[in-house]
Amino acid sequence: MRISFERTGGFAGISKKTTFDTATLPPNEAQELPRLVEAADLFKLPERITSPNPQSDRFQYKLTVEDNGRQHTVMVSEAALPGTLRPLIEWLNKNRS
Template structure:
């Protein structure tokens, strides 16, 4: 499994990108990813998740998950972040 993660926006407007591949991280960390993806129901999330009102200086997240024959990309604003997706975002930000 491979995840590309990008966070943009915020007060300083700094972009942060990273890619996590389960083949290149410790096994105990790699074992956490599938359950985070499943708990978020990631592959069934819409491609864009936005809030009804925009707020300046909030983060935007773009995630692409590649797993075997599946690939899905979503873009979500911080203010519209589903609670089920938050643990995955937090895990990725710690890596």
């Protein structure tokens, strides 16, 4: 499984991108990441999740997951982050370099 993760926005408007690949992650992370993707039900989420009340200086996230020949991209604003997706976003933010 590969995940391309991009965070943009925030007060400084800085964009940060990174890619995670379970083939190269330490074993414990390589097992945790697919569990988080499955718990988020990521492949069933819409491509764009927006907040009805957009707020400036909030982060925007773009995730592209590739797994077993499937690929799905989700763009979500921090203000509209579904609870099921929050643990995955937090993990990606914590582990990005």
